[in-house]
Amino acid sequence: MTQAKFNTSTMPEFDMAQQLRDEADIVEYLRQVLADGDGAELAAALGHIAKARGMTEIANASGIRREALYKALRPHSQPRFETIQRVCKALGVQLTVEQSQ
Template identity: 35%
Template sequence: MSKLKNAVSHHDAELAELRADRQVAVEYLKAAMESLDDPNDRAAGLLALRTVAEAYGGLGAVAHEAGISREALYRALSPKGNPTLKTLLAVLKTVGLRLSVESEKHAHA
């Protein structure tokens, strides 16, 4: 099997796209964060936040600026992670985003 010249991994292409267009990063994260409501699919939201953190500075730099250890950030944003609200807010702030609340589409009036 030969390697393609100038091939870019999916992950690297994803990071480049998120870096290039902030609105894409916001919509990507908003869609993934909806998975946090489902206990069986929480990993998608955490991994999306990890990917955005990688795109906007790298995990080491984001952890440093957020005031947490790199190892703690890796654990918090892993598929089985369970970050505190403080960690989520710190990471979001570091990448230039903030937590927001909106009404559920099927919420009772």
């Protein structure tokens, strides 16, 4: 029996923004990212959500230039907390604090 070869270079690139179809998807995605505790991943996740919603719209709502928003929310970036707050507000989400269990 011979195995068929699978060429991964012909597969489309995964785009997280395409998976965020509704508010429940967005909320669950943010919960998982926050549970991991990686600040750079949070910035990237907000970038995926902004892309899913429309980067220009989020840029306008947050008062941050679109180019600066792309730069701040790329993977491995370290945006200022003020930027995170403004983007969250524009997205209609808020980060909350709970006591650890």
